[in-house]
Amino acid sequence: MFAVREIAVSLTFFVLLYCCFSLMVVLGWHRLKTLRLNEKSSADILFLARILPMLASVAMTCAFVVPSFQLLEPRGIEEETGMLPVAFGIAAMVFIASACYRVIKAQSRTARMVAQWLERGQIERRAAYTVCSRNDVPPLTLVGLCKPQVLVSDRTLGILTGNEMEIALRHEQAHISSRDNLKKLILQFCPFPGMSQLEMAWAELAELAADDAAVSSADDAVDLAAALVKLSRLVPVRVVPICTVGFVTGSVGLRVARLLEWGKTRENRSRIPRWIPISMLVGTAIILVVTYSPALVVTHEITEFLVR
Amino acid sequence: MKKALSILGFSSSPRLGPFEQQLLEEIWARGNATVRELLAKGTLSQAYTTVMTTVDRLYKKGLLDREVEGRAFRYKPRVSQAELQRNAAVEGIRRLLQSGETSSLPLSYLVEAVSAHDAELLDELQDLIERKRRELKSKSESRQGKGEERR
Numbered sequence: 001m002f003a004v005r006e007i008a009v010s011l012t013f014f015v016l017l018y019c020c021f022s023l024m025v026v027l028g029w030h031r032l033k034t035l036r037l038n039e040k041s042s043a044d045i046l047f048l049a050r051i052l053p054m055l056a057s058v059a060m061t062c063a064f065v066v067p068s069f070q071l072l073e074p075r076g077i078e079e080e081t082g083m084l085p086v087a088f089g090i091a092a093m094v095f096i097a098s099a100c101y102r103v104i105k106a107q108s109r110t111a112r113m114v115a116q117w118l119e120r121g122q123i124e125r126r127a128a129y130t131v132c133s134r135n136d137v138p139p140l141t142l143v144g145l146c147k148p149q150v151l152v153s154d155r156t157l158g159i160l161t162g163n164e165m166e167i168a169l170r171h172e173q174a175h176i177s178s179r180d181n182l183k184k185l186i187l188q189f190c191p192f193p194g195m196s197q198l199e200m201a202w203a204e205l206a207e208l209a210a211d212d213a214a215v216s217s218a219d220d221a222v223d224l225a226a227a228l229v230k231l232s233r234l235v236p237v238r239v240v241p242i243c244t245v246g247f248v249t250g251s252v253g254l255r256v257a258r259l260l261e262w263g264k265t266r267e268n269r270s271r272i273p274r275w276i277p278i279s280m281l282v283g284t285a286i287i288l289v290v291t292y293s294p295a296l297v298v299t300h301e302i303t304e305f306l307v308r
Numbered sequence: 309m310k311k312a313l314s315i316l317g318f319s320s321s322p323r324l325g326p327f328e329q330q331l332l333e334e335i336w337a338r339g340n341a342t343v344r345e346l347l348a349k350g351t352l353s354q355a356y357t358t359v360m361t362t363v364d365r366l367y368k369k370g371l372l373d374r375e376v377e378g379r380a381f382r383y384k385p386r387v388s389q390a391e392l393q394r395n396a397a398v399e400g401i402r403r404l405l406q407s408g409e410t411s412s413l414p415l416s417y418l419v420e421a422v423s424a425h426d427a428e429l430l431d432e433l434q435d436l437i438e439r440k441r442r443e444l445k446s447k448s449e450s451r452q453g454k455g456e457e458r459r
Contacts, residue, residue, distance in 0.1 A: 222440050229433045232426070256433045260440050 001078060006069045008085040009303050011092035013065040014057050018095075021053035022192040029198045039212055040178075041272045043205035047183055050198055054190040063288075068299040085306050095191075102188040107145075110241035114143045117151065128169050131157060139231040140168055140247035145185060148176045155234055164227040167220050168247055174213035175245045180206050185243050207250040211259060221262035228252055228259075324369075327354070331362055332371060332385070332392075340384040342377060 029049050035042065121134035129150040139156040142148050150172045160168065175181070183206075187199055215221045231248050288295075324332070334351070335341050343360045346352060352359060363383055366372045371392075374381040387395075 218444055222437060222444060225433070225440075226437050229430050229437060232430055253429060253433065256436070260436060 005081050008089035010065050012085045012088035014061045015092040017057035026194040040209040043209045046202040064299045068296040072300040099189045106188045106242040110243040113241045138246045139234040142172045142245040159230050164223045167224045168227045170214035171210045174210035180245050181243050204250045221259040225256045225259040336389050342380045
């Protein structure tokens, strides 16, 4: 019974914390847009905000709830578990199962569609990308989680110049460095209503960050803009798998406008200085060390309240 | 905006007449206003009572909030222009999709319209890119010319 109670209480804490943190993020993430940071830093912050409820609730459950129950709950006394932890425990298990299902579904659908593209079309593997001769293949897209590869349709090769192709590949390389496909899959594990706007904002910023990373001169920017417009005309009207990053996504108009203003948009915004996250981590660690024992006691009191 | 509202209309959201739309836009532009302030601007030719009853109708339709100020009411928009526009668009698209016997037919009109709009936008963007290319080329040529003059 002790173990059952411990699991029920831990899951209850987890689900309550997750809902509270998620609600805070849904209500407050718009404020992050006011920070004057460059697109890469903004995208990183939005992604962190999106997964923070899951990270924080798992961390707090493991760091406080489980140890407080293990250390402070008397094992000899048989207590009945109340309805609240049982109900929340079941809700948490349903939530975790549905999150796992979403991840498996997204990944298997993506894998199936990519396999279709690669199996039925003619394939030509080159050093930096794979050419696929199928009409329904997106013009330029990044597929795969562990070993991402750039998939290019043969029509793309026909319409892009050498420079445009090179810059477009650099754009996809930036997505590979940021592990954006993996991030998209991680988002599937953190479902919560009202997060879609935050996810769209992140995806948009990730595109702009990849544009910035690909471009190092005004000529590059014009080439990338030209590639975007040319490939926009080729995009098939169909659903694209979740765990892929297409070259033509987000607002093409906004991206082209930014690229044509290259140089002016870059000057205004800065990156997050490294000392800020480091000092925040150190500060949190110090607070944790200092307040750990009292925090365990408080957590146990809340646990007792929940169990009864 | 007016076009979007009048073409798409509302069903879950209230339907608006032209004068109601005009007043709503005035209040959006000002942030908040009393009936007297709306008339003082001089753009409305209607009588005080007409404006008052129309604003009251907008309040009853849930589009405005009001608070007492002296012997009159001060009206504030309850929804933003963007929210109303979004609702109108969603409602219009929903009605469009329900208008045919099969949903795929109106959906195909929508895709056609969006594709045509997209093609126009892409043409405009293409023009901008070409202009920028020419601009960059002429700049680099003039720079080269200056360099050769110095030599």
